Amino acid sequence: MVEHPRAARRYHHGNLRVALIDTAVDQARAGGAEAVVLRDAARRTGVSHNAAYRHFADRDDLLAEVSARGMAELERRMRDRLDELPGAGQGEPTARLRAVGREYVHFALAEPGLFATAFACARPEEGAAGEGAYGVLSGVLDELVATGVLPAERRPGADVTCWAGVHGFAVLCLQGPLRDLPEQQREEQLDGLLDRLARGL
Structure with a gap:
């Protein structure tokens, strides 16, 4: 799948929760709800999946925000x-x-x-x-x-x-x-x- 131009962003500072949602919105734009994956959003944002799970209980939690x-x-x-x-x-x-x-x-x-x-x-x-x-x-x-x-x-x-x-x-x-x-x-x-x-x- 071709990534959205804004995908593969790197997280540096600020609100990680918002950064993860931004990345997941990119996922959704590129491939719909099925493309929203918490671990992949963490990777694209430049953080560990453990860091992402501090802000979202699971993939459905992130999907609800998107x-x-x-x-x-x-x-x-x-x-x-x-x-x-x-x-x-x-x-x-x-x-x-x-x-x-x-x-x-x-x-x-x-x-x-x-x-x-x-x-x-x-x-x-x-x-x-x-x-x-x-x-x-x-x-x-x-x-x-x-x-x-x-x-x-x-x-x-x-x-x-x-x-x-x-x-x-x-x-x-x-x-x-x-x-x-x-x-x-x-x-x-x-x-x-x-x-x-x-x-x-």
């Missing part, structure tokens, strides 16, 4: 995309819903290894309300209810419907029959999906 990093990156990208749009109640009412859905798919295509690893341990119910990528989606749906675009009685379960739609599309593009689709056609299919989700709500 998963959290992936979800945080997804959340950051979704929020950045929203920041480029008018605030709630301005412009096309469902533009913000479409924006977070589009950014979700674009993140998956740009970072397939980290995207897959993000869901290795992540659970949407974890964390405070409004936080995380799932919280971003929920917030946008709440905005649609507040502005009268989405009837309140249709709000329950809308998160799962939207999440399943864009996640399924992303997986089809990464691993399924849409993986060889030219970019323009893929974006057209994504536009259609987001339109249908918005209209269905």
Whole structure:
């Protein structure tokens, strides 16, 4: 396997735990969740595996941190995309819903290894309300209810419907029959999906 350009880093000083997570994120980017190996992360960071085990109980402990990093990156990208749009109640009412859905798919295509690893341990119910990528989606749906675009009685379960739609599309593009689709056609299919989700709500 070809190592990520940032792999094989050497640890010199500072927070070893963070350095190990950084290295494991590189592993995930290169090969997904299966590539996250604690002993190898220690070797690439330039420390003994015994030193690594002082910070992580086992490989699953490290994987959970990488998963959290992936979800945080997804959340950051979704929020950045929203920041480029008018605030709630301005412009096309469902533009913000479409924006977070589009950014979700674009993140998956740009970072397939980290995207897959993000869901290795992540659970949407974890964390405070409004936080995380799932919280971003929920917030946008709440905005649609507040502005009268989405009837309140249709709000329950809308998160799962939207999440399943864009996640399924992303997986089809990464691993399924849409993986060889030219970019323009893929974006057209994504536009259609987001339109249908918005209209269905």
